[in-house]
Amino acid sequence: MSNIIVETKGLRKVFEGRPAVDGLDLRVEAGSIFGFLGRNGAGKTTTIRLLLGFLRAGSGEARLFGEAVSGPVGGVDLRRRIGFVSESKHLYPYMTVRQIIRFTRPFFPGWRDDLERRYLEIFDLPPNRKISALSKGMRTGLMLLLAISHRAELLILDEPTDGLDPAVTEILLRELVALPASEGTTIFFSSHQLTEVDQIADHVAIIHLGRTVVSGALDDLKGQYQRLRVVFQHGPPPVSWLEGAEHVRQEGRTVSILASHNVEALVQQARSLPGVSVERHPVSLKEIFLEHVGNN
Amino acid sequence: MLLMKNWLETRWRLTAVFGYLILFLAITYHNQQPGMKVSNLLFPLWMILTFGVLTLAGGGVKTQSPAGFPEGLAESTQFTLALPVSRLRLAAVRAAVGLMETAAVTVIAACAAWNLFPALRASTTPADFARVLLTTLVWLTGPYCSAFLFETLLAEPFSMMIAGWVFGLLLWLLHHIAPAVDLTRAFTQASPLITHRLPWPQMATSASVALILFVAAVRIVQTREY
Numbered sequence: 334m335s336n337i338i339v340e341t342k343g344l345r346k347v348f349e350g351r352p353a354v355d356g357l358d359l360r361v362e363a364g365s366i367f368g369f370l371g372r373n374g375a376g377k378t379t380t381i382r383l384l385l386g387f388l389r390a391g392s393g394e395a396r397l398f399g400e401a402v403s404g405p406v407g408g409v410d411l412r413r414r415i416g417f418v419s420e421s422k423h424l425y426p427y428m429t430v431r432q433i434i435r436f437t438r439p440f441f442p443g444w445r446d447d448l449e450r451r452y453l454e455i456f457d458l459p460p461n462r463k464i465s466a467l468s469k470g471m472r473t474g475l476m477l478l479l480a481i482s483h484r485a486e487l488l489i490l491d492e493p494t495d496g497l498d499p500a501v502t503e504i505l506l507r508e509l510v511a512l513p514a515s516e517g518t519t520i521f522f523s524s525h526q527l528t529e530v531d532q533i534a535d536h537v538a539i540i541h542l543g544r545t546v547v548s549g550a551l552d553d554l555k556g557q558y559q560r561l562r563v564v565f566q567h568g569p570p571p572v573s574w575l576e577g578a579e580h581v582r583q584e585g586r587t588v589s590i591l592a593s594h595n596v597e598a599l600v601q602q603a604r605s606l607p608g609v610s611v612e613r614h615p616v617s618l619k620e621i622f623l624e625h626v627g628n629n
Numbered sequence: 630m631l632l633m634k635n636w637l638e639t640r641w642r643l644t645a646v647f648g649y650l651i652l653f654l655a656i657t658y659h660n661q662q663p664g665m666k667v668s669n670l671l672f673p674l675w676m677i678l679t680f681g682v683l684t685l686a687g688g689g690v691k692t693q694s695p696a697g698f699p700e701g702l703a704e705s706t707q708f709t710l711a712l713p714v715s716r717l718r719l720a721a722v723r724a725a726v727g728l729m730e731t732a733a734v735t736v737i738a739a740c741a742a743w744n745l746f747p748a749l750r751a752s753t754t755p756a757d758f759a760r761v762l763l764t765t766l767v768w769l770t771g772p773y774c775s776a777f778l779f780e781t782l783l784a785e786p787f788s789m790m791i792a793g794w795v796f797g798l799l800l801w802l803l804h805h806i807a808p809a810v811d812l813t814r815a816f817t818q819a820s821p822l823i824t825h826r827l828p829w830p831q832m833a834t835s836a837s838v839a840l841i842l843f844v845a846a847v848r849i850v851q852t853r854e855y
Binding site for chain 1: 634
Protein backbone atom coordinates (compact mmCIF):
# COMPACT_ATOMS: atom_id res chain seq x y z
CA MET A 334 0.00 0.00 0.00
CA SER A 335 1.24 3.46 -0.90
CA ASN A 336 2.54 5.63 1.88
CA ILE A 337 1.41 8.73 0.03
CA ILE A 338 -1.95 10.03 1.22
CA VAL A 339 -2.24 13.17 -0.87
CA GLU A 340 -0.61 13.53 -4.25
CA THR A 341 -1.04 16.07 -7.00
CA LYS A 342 0.78 16.15 -10.30
CA GLY A 343 0.64 19.19 -12.53
CA LEU A 344 -2.68 20.18 -11.00
CA ARG A 345 -4.16 23.20 -12.70
CA LYS A 346 -7.32 25.23 -12.27
CA VAL A 347 -8.13 28.41 -14.12
CA PHE A 348 -10.79 30.93 -13.11
CA GLU A 349 -11.78 33.40 -15.81
CA GLY A 350 -8.50 33.06 -17.62
CA ARG A 351 -6.37 33.42 -14.50
CA PRO A 352 -4.71 30.30 -13.13
CA ALA A 353 -5.48 29.87 -9.44
CA VAL A 354 -3.54 26.61 -9.30
CA ASP A 355 -0.90 26.29 -11.96
CA GLY A 356 0.80 22.93 -12.27
CA LEU A 357 0.89 22.11 -8.58
CA ASP A 358 2.91 19.11 -7.41
CA LEU A 359 2.43 17.83 -3.86
CA ARG A 360 3.14 14.66 -1.91
CA VAL A 361 1.90 14.16 1.61
CA GLU A 362 3.09 11.10 3.48
CA ALA A 363 0.95 9.07 5.85
CA GLY A 364 1.11 10.20 9.48
CA SER A 365 2.63 13.55 8.73
CA ILE A 366 1.51 17.02 9.68
CA PHE A 367 1.78 18.86 6.42
CA GLY A 368 1.76 22.64 6.46
CA PHE A 369 0.48 24.09 3.21
CA LEU A 370 1.73 27.65 3.07
CA GLY A 371 1.14 30.57 0.83
CA ARG A 372 0.03 34.14 0.79
CA ASN A 373 -3.61 35.08 0.48
CA GLY A 374 -4.71 34.14 -3.02
CA ALA A 375 -1.79 31.78 -3.58
CA GLY A 376 -4.14 28.91 -4.38
CA LYS A 377 -4.36 27.09 -1.06
CA THR A 378 -8.14 27.01 -0.75
CA THR A 379 -8.56 26.22 -4.44
CA THR A 380 -6.21 23.26 -4.02
CA ILE A 381 -8.24 22.02 -1.07
CA ARG A 382 -11.48 22.41 -3.02
CA LEU A 383 -9.90 20.42 -5.85
CA LEU A 384 -8.80 17.69 -3.44
CA LEU A 385 -12.29 17.43 -2.00
CA GLY A 386 -13.96 17.34 -5.42
CA PHE A 387 -15.76 20.66 -5.01
CA LEU A 388 -13.97 21.81 -8.15
CA ARG A 389 -12.81 19.96 -11.25
CA ALA A 390 -9.20 20.32 -12.30
CA GLY A 391 -8.51 21.82 -15.72
CA SER A 392 -5.56 19.48 -16.11
CA GLY A 393 -3.21 17.38 -14.03
CA GLU A 394 -4.35 14.94 -11.39
CA ALA A 395 -5.08 14.76 -7.70
CA ARG A 396 -5.02 11.52 -5.72
CA LEU A 397 -6.12 10.77 -2.18
CA PHE A 398 -5.13 7.43 -0.69
CA GLY A 399 -3.89 6.50 -4.14
CA GLU A 400 -7.30 6.98 -5.72
CA ALA A 401 -7.98 9.67 -8.27
CA VAL A 402 -10.26 12.41 -7.05
CA SER A 403 -12.86 12.09 -9.72
CA GLY A 404 -14.43 15.51 -9.37
CA PRO A 405 -17.86 16.35 -8.08
CA VAL A 406 -19.44 13.03 -9.02
CA GLY A 407 -18.47 10.14 -6.81
CA GLY A 408 -15.80 10.18 -4.17
CA VAL A 409 -18.25 9.12 -1.44
CA ASP A 410 -15.96 6.41 -0.09
CA LEU A 411 -13.00 8.76 -0.13
CA ARG A 412 -14.90 11.38 1.83
CA ARG A 413 -15.71 8.82 4.52
CA ARG A 414 -11.97 8.71 5.26
CA ILE A 415 -11.53 12.47 5.36
CA GLY A 416 -12.30 15.09 7.97
CA PHE A 417 -12.59 18.64 6.72
CA VAL A 418 -12.58 21.98 8.47
CA SER A 419 -13.42 24.77 6.06
CA GLU A 420 -11.92 28.22 6.13
CA SER A 421 -15.24 29.88 6.94
CA LYS A 422 -16.06 27.42 9.78
CA HIS A 423 -19.70 27.60 8.80
CA LEU A 424 -22.06 24.84 9.88
CA TYR A 425 -25.83 24.80 9.81
CA PRO A 426 -26.74 27.80 11.95
CA TYR A 427 -30.21 26.50 12.78
CA MET A 428 -28.96 23.30 14.44
CA THR A 429 -27.75 22.94 17.99
CA VAL A 430 -24.42 21.34 18.83
CA ARG A 431 -26.24 18.16 19.82
CA GLN A 432 -28.29 18.15 16.61
CA ILE A 433 -25.32 18.51 14.28
CA ILE A 434 -23.49 15.71 16.07
CA ARG A 435 -26.61 13.55 15.75
CA PHE A 436 -26.84 14.57 12.09
CA THR A 437 -23.19 13.82 11.25
CA ARG A 438 -22.66 10.62 13.22
CA PRO A 439 -24.72 8.21 11.02
CA PHE A 440 -22.65 9.03 7.94
CA PHE A 441 -19.60 7.52 9.60
CA PRO A 442 -19.83 3.95 10.92
CA GLY A 443 -16.60 4.33 12.88
CA TRP A 444 -17.80 7.23 15.03
CA ARG A 445 -15.96 7.45 18.36
CA ASP A 446 -18.05 8.49 21.35
CA ASP A 447 -14.96 8.98 23.49
CA LEU A 448 -13.50 11.50 21.05
CA GLU A 449 -16.84 13.25 20.80
CA ARG A 450 -17.01 13.64 24.59
CA ARG A 451 -13.39 14.72 24.76
CA TYR A 452 -13.80 17.53 22.24
CA LEU A 453 -17.09 18.67 23.72
CA GLU A 454 -15.19 19.13 26.94
CA ILE A 455 -11.99 20.60 25.52
CA PHE A 456 -13.77 23.25 23.47
CA ASP A 457 -16.39 23.80 26.14
CA LEU A 458 -19.25 23.19 23.70
CA PRO A 459 -22.73 23.45 25.22
CA PRO A 460 -24.79 20.67 23.55
CA ASN A 461 -28.01 22.64 23.50
CA ARG A 462 -26.63 25.88 22.13
CA LYS A 463 -27.49 26.85 18.56
CA ILE A 464 -24.53 26.94 16.21
CA SER A 465 -25.45 30.49 15.24
CA ALA A 466 -24.78 31.44 18.86
CA LEU A 467 -21.31 29.85 19.04
CA SER A 468 -18.13 31.89 18.93
CA LYS A 469 -15.75 31.29 16.03
CA GLY A 470 -13.42 29.38 18.33
CA MET A 471 -16.27 27.14 19.43
CA ARG A 472 -17.34 26.60 15.82
CA THR A 473 -13.80 25.61 14.92
CA GLY A 474 -13.76 23.23 17.87
CA LEU A 475 -17.09 21.77 16.81
CA MET A 476 -15.88 21.31 13.23
CA LEU A 477 -12.80 19.61 14.55
CA LEU A 478 -14.95 17.37 16.74
CA LEU A 479 -17.05 16.40 13.71
CA ALA A 480 -13.96 15.84 11.59
CA ILE A 481 -12.00 13.80 14.10
CA SER A 482 -14.69 11.79 15.89
CA HIS A 483 -15.34 9.66 12.83
CA ARG A 484 -11.75 8.47 12.87
CA ALA A 485 -10.71 10.39 9.80
CA GLU A 486 -7.53 9.05 8.28
CA LEU A 487 -6.85 12.39 6.66
CA LEU A 488 -7.71 15.72 8.19
CA ILE A 489 -7.86 18.64 5.76
CA LEU A 490 -7.91 21.96 7.55
CA ASP A 491 -8.22 25.24 5.71
CA GLU A 492 -6.76 28.03 7.82
CA PRO A 493 -7.89 26.34 11.04
CA THR A 494 -6.62 29.03 13.39
CA ASP A 495 -7.82 32.00 11.38
CA GLY A 496 -9.64 34.41 13.69
CA LEU A 497 -9.04 32.41 16.86
CA ASP A 498 -7.69 33.91 20.05
CA PRO A 499 -4.25 32.73 21.22
CA ALA A 500 -5.66 30.50 23.97
CA VAL A 501 -7.97 28.58 21.61
CA THR A 502 -5.22 28.47 18.99
CA GLU A 503 -2.88 26.86 21.50
CA ILE A 504 -5.47 24.24 22.47
CA LEU A 505 -6.17 23.51 18.82
CA LEU A 506 -2.49 23.13 17.92
CA ARG A 507 -1.88 20.91 20.92
CA GLU A 508 -4.71 18.63 19.87
CA LEU A 509 -3.58 18.55 16.25
CA VAL A 510 -0.01 17.69 17.06
CA ALA A 511 -1.15 14.71 19.14
CA LEU A 512 -3.39 13.23 16.45
CA PRO A 513 -0.86 11.49 14.18
CA ALA A 514 0.56 9.59 17.14
CA SER A 515 -2.71 8.80 18.93
CA GLU A 516 -5.01 8.14 15.96
CA GLY A 517 -2.65 7.70 13.04
CA THR A 518 -4.24 10.68 11.32
CA THR A 519 -2.49 12.54 8.52
CA ILE A 520 -3.00 16.27 8.77
CA PHE A 521 -2.95 18.57 5.78
CA PHE A 522 -3.47 22.15 6.83
CA SER A 523 -3.25 25.39 4.98
CA SER A 524 -2.09 28.50 6.75
CA HIS A 525 -0.25 31.72 6.46
CA GLN A 526 0.52 31.71 10.18
CA LEU A 527 4.17 30.73 9.90
CA THR A 528 4.85 30.42 13.61
CA GLU A 529 2.04 27.88 13.96
CA VAL A 530 3.27 25.86 11.04
CA ASP A 531 6.77 26.00 12.42
CA GLN A 532 5.38 24.81 15.76
CA ILE A 533 3.53 21.70 14.60
CA ALA A 534 4.32 20.76 11.00
CA ASP A 535 6.88 18.16 10.09
CA HIS A 536 6.52 18.72 6.34
CA VAL A 537 5.71 21.88 4.45
CA ALA A 538 5.02 23.10 0.98
CA ILE A 539 5.06 26.77 0.08
CA ILE A 540 3.02 27.73 -2.92
CA HIS A 541 3.07 30.94 -4.83
CA LEU A 542 0.83 31.88 -7.74
CA GLY A 543 -0.51 28.35 -7.77
CA ARG A 544 2.86 26.59 -7.95
CA THR A 545 4.95 24.79 -5.39
CA VAL A 546 8.07 26.82 -4.77
CA VAL A 547 9.42 24.93 -1.76
CA SER A 548 8.53 21.50 -0.47
CA GLY A 549 10.00 19.00 1.94
CA ALA A 550 10.51 17.93 5.53
CA LEU A 551 10.71 21.02 7.70
CA ASP A 552 13.87 19.91 9.49
CA ASP A 553 15.54 19.11 6.17
CA LEU A 554 14.61 22.49 4.78
CA LYS A 555 15.92 24.27 7.84
CA GLY A 556 19.13 22.27 7.61
CA GLN A 557 19.42 22.70 3.90
CA TYR A 558 18.72 26.42 3.74
CA GLN A 559 21.33 28.78 5.08
CA ARG A 560 21.90 32.45 4.88
CA LEU A 561 25.39 33.58 3.92
CA ARG A 562 26.45 37.08 4.77
CA VAL A 563 29.40 38.04 2.67
CA VAL A 564 30.97 41.30 3.86
CA PHE A 565 33.37 42.99 1.50
CA GLN A 566 36.04 45.45 2.62
CA HIS A 567 35.24 47.57 -0.40
CA GLY A 568 32.26 47.60 -2.68
CA PRO A 569 31.27 44.10 -3.82
CA PRO A 570 32.34 43.20 -7.34
CA PRO A 571 29.82 41.70 -9.76
CA VAL A 572 29.73 37.97 -9.02
CA SER A 573 27.94 35.15 -10.78
CA TRP A 574 27.05 33.00 -7.80
CA LEU A 575 26.98 29.24 -8.07
CA GLU A 576 23.88 27.11 -8.22
CA GLY A 577 22.02 27.07 -4.90
CA ALA A 578 22.02 30.82 -4.39
CA GLU A 579 18.28 31.35 -4.39
CA HIS A 580 18.15 35.02 -3.61
CA VAL A 581 21.00 37.50 -3.51
CA ARG A 582 20.55 40.90 -1.97
CA GLN A 583 23.13 43.63 -1.66
CA GLU A 584 23.07 46.11 1.21
CA GLY A 585 26.08 48.43 1.09
CA ARG A 586 29.22 46.33 1.44
CA THR A 587 27.26 43.23 2.47
CA VAL A 588 25.82 40.65 0.15
CA SER A 589 23.14 38.44 1.68
CA ILE A 590 22.61 35.10 -0.02
CA LEU A 591 19.83 32.67 0.74
CA ALA A 592 21.24 29.29 -0.21
CA SER A 593 18.89 26.40 -0.73
CA HIS A 594 21.68 23.85 -1.36
CA ASN A 595 25.31 23.67 -2.42
CA VAL A 596 26.16 25.78 0.62
CA GLU A 597 29.76 24.61 1.01
CA ALA A 598 30.61 25.45 -2.58
CA LEU A 599 29.00 28.86 -2.21
CA VAL A 600 31.04 29.51 0.93
CA GLN A 601 34.21 28.50 -0.93
CA GLN A 602 33.27 30.74 -3.81
CA ALA A 603 32.70 33.68 -1.46
CA ARG A 604 35.97 33.07 0.37
CA SER A 605 37.87 32.99 -2.90
CA LEU A 606 36.91 36.61 -3.48
CA PRO A 607 39.41 39.25 -2.28
CA GLY A 608 38.90 40.91 1.10
CA VAL A 609 35.75 39.23 2.33
CA SER A 610 34.48 37.68 5.51
CA VAL A 611 31.73 35.07 5.30
CA GLU A 612 29.17 34.30 8.00
CA ARG A 613 26.69 31.41 7.95
CA HIS A 614 23.32 31.70 9.68
CA PRO A 615 20.49 29.21 10.12
CA VAL A 616 17.26 30.19 8.43
CA SER A 617 13.77 30.19 9.89
CA LEU A 618 10.70 29.03 8.03
CA LYS A 619 9.56 32.63 7.97
CA GLU A 620 12.73 33.68 6.14
CA ILE A 621 12.36 30.87 3.61
CA PHE A 622 8.75 31.84 3.08
CA LEU A 623 9.43 35.55 2.71
CA GLU A 624 12.37 35.00 0.37
CA HIS A 625 10.23 32.92 -1.94
CA VAL A 626 6.93 34.69 -1.89
CA GLY A 627 7.30 37.83 0.14
CA ASN A 628 8.50 40.23 -2.48
CA ASN A 629 5.87 39.67 -5.12
CA MET B 630 -30.47 12.36 8.83
CA LEU B 631 -30.72 14.26 5.57
CA LEU B 632 -34.48 14.19 6.14
CA MET B 633 -33.94 15.91 9.47
CA LYS B 634 -31.69 18.53 7.90
CA ASN B 635 -34.13 19.27 5.13
CA TRP B 636 -37.06 19.37 7.52
CA LEU B 637 -35.24 21.91 9.71
CA GLU B 638 -34.50 24.01 6.64
CA THR B 639 -38.05 24.03 5.30
CA ARG B 640 -40.25 23.97 8.39
CA TRP B 641 -40.69 27.76 8.58
CA ARG B 642 -41.47 27.93 4.89
CA LEU B 643 -44.07 25.22 5.39
CA THR B 644 -45.48 27.13 8.36
CA ALA B 645 -45.73 30.24 6.21
CA VAL B 646 -47.64 28.37 3.49
CA PHE B 647 -49.99 26.93 6.10
CA GLY B 648 -50.42 30.41 7.51
CA TYR B 649 -51.54 31.80 4.15
CA LEU B 650 -53.92 28.89 3.65
CA ILE B 651 -55.48 29.25 7.09
CA LEU B 652 -55.89 32.97 6.55
CA PHE B 653 -57.53 32.46 3.17
CA LEU B 654 -59.83 29.70 4.41
CA ALA B 655 -60.81 31.72 7.48
CA ILE B 656 -61.67 34.81 5.43
CA THR B 657 -63.56 32.79 2.84
CA TYR B 658 -65.39 30.82 5.53
CA HIS B 659 -66.38 34.03 7.28
CA ASN B 660 -67.65 35.59 4.05
CA GLN B 661 -69.28 32.56 2.48
CA GLN B 662 -72.79 32.97 1.11
CA PRO B 663 -75.33 30.25 0.37
CA GLY B 664 -74.81 29.10 -3.20
CA MET B 665 -71.27 30.42 -3.47
CA LYS B 666 -69.45 29.45 -6.64
CA VAL B 667 -67.01 26.59 -6.09
CA SER B 668 -64.53 28.22 -8.46
CA ASN B 669 -64.34 31.22 -6.09
CA LEU B 670 -62.97 28.84 -3.51
CA LEU B 671 -60.90 26.43 -5.55
CA PHE B 672 -59.13 28.87 -7.88
CA PRO B 673 -57.57 31.05 -5.12
CA LEU B 674 -56.74 27.89 -3.20
CA TRP B 675 -54.99 26.50 -6.27
CA MET B 676 -53.09 29.80 -6.72
CA ILE B 677 -51.94 29.84 -3.09
CA LEU B 678 -50.75 26.24 -3.36
CA THR B 679 -48.94 26.92 -6.64
CA PHE B 680 -47.06 29.90 -5.26
CA GLY B 681 -46.62 28.17 -1.91
CA VAL B 682 -44.72 25.24 -3.38
CA LEU B 683 -42.26 27.65 -5.00
CA THR B 684 -41.11 28.56 -1.51
CA LEU B 685 -40.90 24.96 -0.39
CA ALA B 686 -38.37 24.07 -3.07
CA GLY B 687 -35.08 24.39 -1.27
CA GLY B 688 -32.59 23.94 -4.05
CA GLY B 689 -30.19 21.05 -4.25
CA VAL B 690 -27.30 21.70 -1.96
CA LYS B 691 -26.75 25.38 -2.50
CA THR B 692 -29.37 27.07 -0.35
CA GLN B 693 -29.39 25.76 3.14
CA SER B 694 -30.84 28.50 5.24
CA PRO B 695 -34.34 28.15 6.64
CA ALA B 696 -34.83 31.86 6.05
CA GLY B 697 -34.15 31.35 2.38
CA PHE B 698 -30.97 33.31 2.10
CA PRO B 699 -28.23 31.56 0.18
CA GLU B 700 -25.39 30.25 2.25
CA GLY B 701 -23.18 30.18 -0.81
CA LEU B 702 -19.80 28.84 -1.60
CA ALA B 703 -17.89 29.65 1.55
CA GLU B 704 -20.64 28.78 3.98
CA SER B 705 -22.14 25.51 5.20
CA THR B 706 -22.43 24.13 1.66
CA GLN B 707 -18.83 22.99 1.95
CA PHE B 708 -19.64 21.03 5.08
CA THR B 709 -22.52 19.31 3.28
CA LEU B 710 -20.43 18.51 0.23
CA ALA B 711 -17.66 17.03 2.36
CA LEU B 712 -20.06 14.46 3.83
CA PRO B 713 -19.84 10.97 2.36
CA VAL B 714 -23.09 11.38 0.45
CA SER B 715 -23.55 11.57 -3.29
CA ARG B 716 -24.88 14.78 -4.71
CA LEU B 717 -27.69 12.78 -6.30
CA ARG B 718 -28.82 11.67 -2.86
CA LEU B 719 -28.54 15.18 -1.46
CA ALA B 720 -30.73 16.54 -4.23
CA ALA B 721 -33.17 13.64 -4.20
CA VAL B 722 -33.78 13.82 -0.45
CA ARG B 723 -34.19 17.55 -0.69
CA ALA B 724 -36.76 17.21 -3.45
CA ALA B 725 -38.53 14.35 -1.67
CA VAL B 726 -38.95 16.37 1.52
CA GLY B 727 -40.33 19.34 -0.41
CA LEU B 728 -42.73 17.17 -2.38
CA MET B 729 -43.93 15.42 0.77
CA GLU B 730 -44.57 18.81 2.36
CA THR B 731 -46.36 19.90 -0.80
CA ALA B 732 -48.54 16.80 -0.67
CA ALA B 733 -49.27 17.29 3.03
CA VAL B 734 -50.24 20.92 2.67
CA THR B 735 -52.42 20.15 -0.36
CA VAL B 736 -54.27 17.25 1.27
CA ILE B 737 -54.84 19.22 4.46
CA ALA B 738 -56.10 22.23 2.49
CA ALA B 739 -58.44 19.98 0.50
CA CYS B 740 -59.80 18.27 3.63
CA ALA B 741 -60.30 21.64 5.31
CA ALA B 742 -62.11 23.07 2.30
CA TRP B 743 -64.34 19.99 2.00
CA ASN B 744 -65.36 20.21 5.64
CA LEU B 745 -65.72 23.98 5.90
CA PHE B 746 -67.75 24.73 2.81
CA PRO B 747 -71.17 23.12 2.38
CA ALA B 748 -71.42 24.64 -1.09
CA LEU B 749 -68.47 22.52 -2.17
CA ARG B 750 -70.04 19.33 -0.84
CA ALA B 751 -73.37 20.23 -2.42
CA SER B 752 -72.00 20.74 -5.91
CA THR B 753 -69.26 18.12 -6.04
CA THR B 754 -69.15 14.40 -5.41
CA PRO B 755 -66.40 13.06 -3.16
CA ALA B 756 -65.03 11.08 -6.09
CA ASP B 757 -64.74 14.16 -8.30
CA PHE B 758 -63.19 16.15 -5.48
CA ALA B 759 -60.66 13.36 -4.93
CA ARG B 760 -59.87 13.52 -8.66
CA VAL B 761 -59.34 17.28 -8.39
CA LEU B 762 -57.06 16.69 -5.44
CA LEU B 763 -55.02 14.09 -7.32
CA THR B 764 -54.82 16.33 -10.38
CA THR B 765 -53.64 19.22 -8.20
CA LEU B 766 -50.98 17.07 -6.55
CA VAL B 767 -49.56 16.03 -9.91
CA TRP B 768 -49.84 19.59 -11.24
CA LEU B 769 -47.90 20.99 -8.29
CA THR B 770 -44.87 18.84 -9.09
CA GLY B 771 -44.31 21.10 -12.13
CA PRO B 772 -43.89 24.46 -10.35
CA TYR B 773 -42.10 22.69 -7.52
CA CYS B 774 -39.48 21.17 -9.83
CA SER B 775 -39.17 24.46 -11.71
CA ALA B 776 -38.32 26.19 -8.43
CA PHE B 777 -36.05 23.28 -7.48
CA LEU B 778 -34.13 23.68 -10.74
CA PHE B 779 -33.69 27.41 -10.42
CA GLU B 780 -32.66 27.09 -6.77
CA THR B 781 -29.63 25.18 -8.02
CA LEU B 782 -28.66 28.08 -10.26
CA LEU B 783 -29.70 31.27 -8.54
CA ALA B 784 -29.94 32.78 -5.11
CA GLU B 785 -33.27 33.35 -3.46
CA PRO B 786 -35.57 35.20 -3.92
CA PHE B 787 -34.62 35.56 -7.61
CA SER B 788 -34.75 31.81 -8.09
CA MET B 789 -38.40 31.71 -7.04
CA MET B 790 -39.31 34.65 -9.24
CA ILE B 791 -37.52 33.25 -12.28
CA ALA B 792 -38.98 29.78 -11.63
CA GLY B 793 -42.47 31.30 -11.53
CA TRP B 794 -41.91 33.25 -14.74
CA VAL B 795 -40.39 30.32 -16.60
CA PHE B 796 -43.15 27.96 -15.54
CA GLY B 797 -45.73 30.58 -16.50
CA LEU B 798 -44.08 30.90 -19.90
CA LEU B 799 -44.17 27.12 -20.30
CA LEU B 800 -47.88 27.11 -19.50
CA TRP B 801 -48.49 29.87 -22.01
CA LEU B 802 -46.55 28.01 -24.71
CA LEU B 803 -48.42 24.77 -24.08
CA HIS B 804 -51.71 26.67 -24.10
CA HIS B 805 -50.97 28.11 -27.54
CA ILE B 806 -48.87 25.41 -29.19
CA ALA B 807 -50.16 22.15 -27.76
CA PRO B 808 -53.73 22.63 -26.50
CA ALA B 809 -54.17 18.87 -26.11
CA VAL B 810 -51.70 18.86 -23.26
CA ASP B 811 -52.39 22.38 -22.04
CA LEU B 812 -51.85 22.05 -18.31
CA THR B 813 -54.34 24.75 -17.38
CA ARG B 814 -57.12 22.73 -19.03
CA ALA B 815 -56.83 20.30 -16.12
CA PHE B 816 -58.60 22.99 -14.07
CA THR B 817 -60.91 24.37 -16.79
CA GLN B 818 -62.46 22.40 -19.65
CA ALA B 819 -60.81 19.10 -18.68
CA SER B 820 -61.42 19.49 -14.95
CA PRO B 821 -62.74 16.38 -13.18
CA LEU B 822 -65.54 18.60 -11.88
CA ILE B 823 -66.79 18.84 -15.46
CA THR B 824 -65.66 15.61 -17.10
CA HIS B 825 -65.89 13.39 -13.99
CA ARG B 826 -62.67 11.70 -14.89
CA LEU B 827 -58.98 12.36 -14.48
CA PRO B 828 -57.32 14.61 -17.09
CA TRP B 829 -54.71 12.05 -18.04
CA PRO B 830 -52.97 13.96 -20.88
CA GLN B 831 -52.50 17.02 -18.67
CA MET B 832 -51.38 14.93 -15.71
CA ALA B 833 -48.91 13.00 -17.83
CA THR B 834 -47.56 16.25 -19.25
CA SER B 835 -47.23 17.74 -15.75
CA ALA B 836 -45.39 14.70 -14.48
CA SER B 837 -43.11 14.64 -17.55
CA VAL B 838 -42.28 18.33 -17.27
CA ALA B 839 -41.56 17.88 -13.54
CA LEU B 840 -39.34 14.89 -14.24
CA ILE B 841 -37.37 16.75 -16.92
CA LEU B 842 -36.89 19.74 -14.60
CA PHE B 843 -35.84 17.46 -11.74
CA VAL B 844 -33.34 15.54 -13.87
CA ALA B 845 -31.91 18.83 -15.12
CA ALA B 846 -31.57 20.08 -11.52
CA VAL B 847 -29.85 16.88 -10.39
CA ARG B 848 -27.51 17.02 -13.37
CA ILE B 849 -26.55 20.58 -12.48
CA VAL B 850 -26.01 19.70 -8.83
CA GLN B 851 -23.85 16.75 -9.82
CA THR B 852 -21.65 18.64 -12.21
CA ARG B 853 -21.43 22.18 -10.92
CA GLU B 854 -18.46 23.46 -8.99
CA TYR B 855 -18.82 24.79 -5.47
